[in-house]
Amino acid sequence: MAETVVTVGLGDRSYPIRISSGLLAKIGFDLRQRDIGTKYGVITDDTVAELYGKQCLQSLESAGLRAELITFPHGEANKHMETVAALASELAQRGFDRGDALIALGGGVTGDITGFLAAIYMRGIPFVQVPTTLLSQVDSSVGGKTGVDLPEGKNLVGVFYQPKAVYIDTDVLHTLPLDELQGGLAEVIKYGVIHDADFFAFLKKNKDAVFALQQDVLTRLIARCCEIKAWVVEQDEREGGLRRILNFGHTIGHAVEAASDFQLIHGKSVAIGMCAAAKLAVRTGCLAEQDACAIQDLIERYELPRSIPAELDRQLIKKYLLNDKKTIAGRVFYVLPEAIGKVMITNQVSAHDVDAVITCPV
Structure with a gap:
């Protein structure tokens, strides 16, 4: 090829x-x-x-x-x-x-x-x-x-x-290992949500080919992710604005990963973080419930976790959220989807909404 x-x-x-x-x-x-x-x-x-x-x-x-x-x-x-x-x-x-x-x-x-x-x-x-x-x-x-x-x-x-x-x-x-492949697929799904609805649909359609590591599908998948990231980096190399969209799922995901003492791998933590961000987006009125369900369903389709493990300390997760490197003056920045293929960056998410999402069992 x-x-x-x-x-x-x-x-x-x-x-x-x-x-x-x-x-x-x-x-x-x-x-x-x-x-x-x-x-x-x-x-x-x-x-x-x-x-x-x-x-x-x-x-x-x-x-x-x-x-x-x-x-x-x-x-x-x-x-x-x-x-x-x-x-x-x-x-x-x-x-x-x-x-x-x-x-x-x-x-x-x-x-x-x-x-x-x-x-x-x-x-x-x-x-x-x-x-x-x-x-x-x-x-x-x-x-x-x-x-x-x-x-x-x-x-x-x-x-x-x-x-x-x-x-x-x-x-x-x-x-x-399959576990690591799945972890990488969380980042792949991220690109569909933040920038490319057609790519999101491609992932939904080609799950079996992806897991079978079909060469043409893999190449297209990897290349499209790299194209999107290159486009973002070219416009905002040092994360002054646009590049923050690449953090979709990472804010809560990093906190979950750290709270697990890194026993939960990065990609699976990001999958959890994406589902949490989708829930936050619905609660704040910027995302339709059906789009949130579509994000969660695709994550589940790729055999990734959707919810924070019950055994993880929620207070510890909140502590790590405030220590996130994207936090400025005590306000945490979140990347929230507005639709499949479009996201927004905001630091106007209430602690009440964050608490509700973090403590939600599903």
Whole structure:
């Protein structure tokens, strides 16, 4: 199947998102043409290293590029400053300098950590994204958001730092656990709700093909998400306004994820957050009940959770909401749907409505 390329247009910092089956084996050749770094540090977690570390190194070395694999323990629980510091020390000990570059090989945690590390090591070295989960392919690898978590909340420390390229090999999704595939599909559904009603309908129609990982459907799905995100980032790179629409489902979702001590994966937390946002939208009068039901039904169709687990502490969720990085002067910003394909951004949601949605059992 022919390769699909989506461009993130940011002037002299523009970069391609290449999408294709079997792309991992071709990365080295493409990087050699781009001349991004003298030596490459492939940053990955210990799980992905076992699956794709050797293949990535072989791709680089066969193109005549020097590369070294550097790993860290997998999981959101390791997405913190100590991991970044340990990786930076490893780079220094191995002699990486300003002429070198990093490769983020893995999911969203790896991409966020590696991007942040690249932004601060030697005051900034280039990096590229090679996302290996659906969530990172359709969302976190694109747009330049990097960062790590604090005990007080998710992604509270970070910078905007764009990659030089994104390489999406659809074949790697065949080794992705079902749980992680479903988590990525929450982000996919998000794009339909915030910007594209036709894409929302496409997802409703093609659920079986998506779960079967049919190549043509996967490529179209990933490319459309990347196109929407690229369009948003081009207009609002640093989240001054429009880019906030990408946070649909994330405000309450991040709070739920943190309250679960990250036992509930990001994508499933976002699914819960999207359902909660739809309920808030109905309560505030900006969304019709039938559209809210359509959002919840599609989330359920993709076998994602719709409600906050009963065992989670609601007061703790509220605490994390107030610590959300999008909160300003004590007011939380929410992205609320007005229709399928259209959302609004508001900080005028009452605590009473939030309480009602958070405490709602279904």
